[in-house]
Amino acid sequence: MKKVFFLLVTFMSVIPAMADEGMWLPALIGQRIGDMQAKGFRLTAEDVYSVNQASLKDAVVLFGGGCTGELVSNEGLLLTNHHCGYSYIQRHSSVEHDYLKDGFWAMNRGEELPNKGLTVSFLDHMDEVTELVLKGYEPGMTEAQRDSVVKVNSDRLVRESTDASKGLRADVEALFYGNQYYLFVFKVFRDVRLVGAPPSSIGKFGGDTDNWMWPRHTGDFSIFRVYADKDNNPADYSPDNVPYRPKKFFKISRAGVKEGDFTFVYGCPGSTQEYVLSDQVRYVAEQSDPAKIALRTQRLDIQKKYMSASQAVRIQYSSKNASVSNAWKKWQGEEKGIRRMHTVASKQDFERRFDEWAKGTRYEGITSELHDLYARRNPTYLAYEYYNETVRTIELLQFASGIQARLRAGNPTKDLVESFYKDYYQPIDEEIFVAMITSFGKNVPVESQPAWFREQLARYGSVQAWKDDLYGRSLFTDRAKVEALTPSDDISGDPALQLYAAFLDWYRKDIYPVIQETGAALRVANRTYMQGQMDFEPQRDFYPDANLTLRIAYGQVAGYEPYDGAYYHPVSTLKGIIEKDNPDIFDYNIPQTLRDIYARGGFENQPVCFLATNHTTGGNSGSPVINADGNLIGINFDRVWEGTMSDIAYDPEICRNISLDIRYLLFVVDQIGHASYLFDEMSFVD
Ligand code: ARG
Ligand code: ASP
16 A cells, blocks of 8 residues: 555656646746746746846847847847848848858857847836726726727826837737736847857758658757947947846756756747637638648649759749748648647537526626627638738739839839849749639639629639730739839739739728728627636636737646657757758758768767747747756747647647757857857856
8 A cells, every 4th residue: 555655656756747838927927936846946936037136037038029039148148049030140141151051150259240120128027007007997988998098098108118218118018808908118129249050951950841840950049149338228239339248147057858857938929819719719720721721732832843843943932932831831730739639629618618607797698799700700801811822922913012012102113123033933923823813713702702803704714814814914024124114104004913903902892891890899809708717717827828928838848649659759869860861852951061070979969959848839939948947958949730729729748849959059059160169158057
């Protein structure tokens, strides 16, 4: 008996506690710290977030407008992902020095490269301001009146907290669909310089083939430095600026990770919808995702066909192909995950219990109100999504409308013309035109299609004939003609512009008003339903949907079972890179130096990436991954595709975030970049 009890206890302490769902607000971390500590965290709530002393939050930034970064030295050194720094690295690249291809390493401060427009934002503090924001609001007011109360109060709070001379920027953000409001005050630095980036064959190793997948071997990091004026305050770029001295920076742990280790991701997740009605989940999984996936499959196939036939086309379309493929792959995991988890059925079950409880309360009828609103909105919304994924993906039409807008405004068109033709391959666009216009005609209910579109289809007899005529007559297929255009030329009769304009007109008259009107009603109803869910389950810990504000996700290093009979181990190594290495496959062609280093021996077990259960989403890219002692062990950059439904429903069995092991960064900086001088300013702990 005693033995059994002992076994049970040991067993329980080995089995990881799997409830790692949640993106928590740092200011409320006091409510989570007990659970975090029970799972192995050794710091206090004040260490994580404090307004009185330096805390971990002071070492985390919103990088640009949609990624996260972290400080790792007393001299402003910052780490983020390669894919987050990509556009800046690209802008510094040219044929003579192609930093995307070859990598970039500043060998001293003087070689660091400024980046116009790039900012990093440190959270100074956050406060709940619900009462202040709703001051003056009376029950019975219309939604428009409520909006204006919220706006006036928020504007005032923002004004009071903004101080441009100190680089302070403020935002009031609605959480829980507007049941709560928080004021966020940031310090925004505007002089951020590029320090280092690995070659893309390391930083983007695996490319789109491996994107959203495990086993993963991407060295997805880049290094920047934040600069400040002499008083350590934000300033525009100036050669006189000095490295920023942060209140806090992460120490780096080289001790490594193993299954079951506590992990903590501190970053800026962009958008989730965990509390929506089952109808919306069903719409995503059964209508929206499948429709968009099918359309993108066609586009990707067409692009790939031409890309594999020509090296020049491959280069022209690699970035376009990557962006089409990123969401395409994510949606496949999302759709499958929602089905696998039976999220629609479990939400319906929840809604039945909720409705029962709601009888006689102010929440009675709210789920059927939402149900009706979605029923009214979704057919139109689906037509809108078709429009976005078909007509609006035809490059010639987008370009034509861009040129027209420039001419109308009297602005120069030269850069647009330049960038468009550089990466334009007309046979791809023509084939996509036929495929997309055909799909729109087939899949959007006839009564929802623009009448003009039906007329054209009837007139031409086939989409092919329409395409031949449009590309044959449009002046936009001829660069010289586009270059010769002046603002006084009347180009509205061009067939590309006619098509564009007809659809835009349809969108404005038939689509937008429905989306706008139901959207406003849904906002109000979802606010009520959210509050209802919180009142219905007062014992449950709710976290607000992601909205690019700073959050904490904690969990542990863990593998998973992607399908029956298989188990994915949570750590990948350099050995796996060598296994994938293939000079004939672009995504897997590694630098020769890496092959040589490996061949010399000693690096077989060099860790590269690891999996954990942290609940993350887009925007968490670049986030610090922290161990039980608050030290840096990795940089988050992706999730496994089987778990991407975590934006709607988190499954602890299968939702995994993918991080770069910090030791691989150190290896690449040293062995590939020969920039180990950077280690002098970092602090290491083991
Ligand atoms: N899937 C990751 C994210 O959503 C990484 C995307 C960049 N990498 C790529 N191969 N396209 O941002
Ligand atoms: N790759 C995403 C990003 O760039 C992260 C994710 O979706 O998990 O933020």
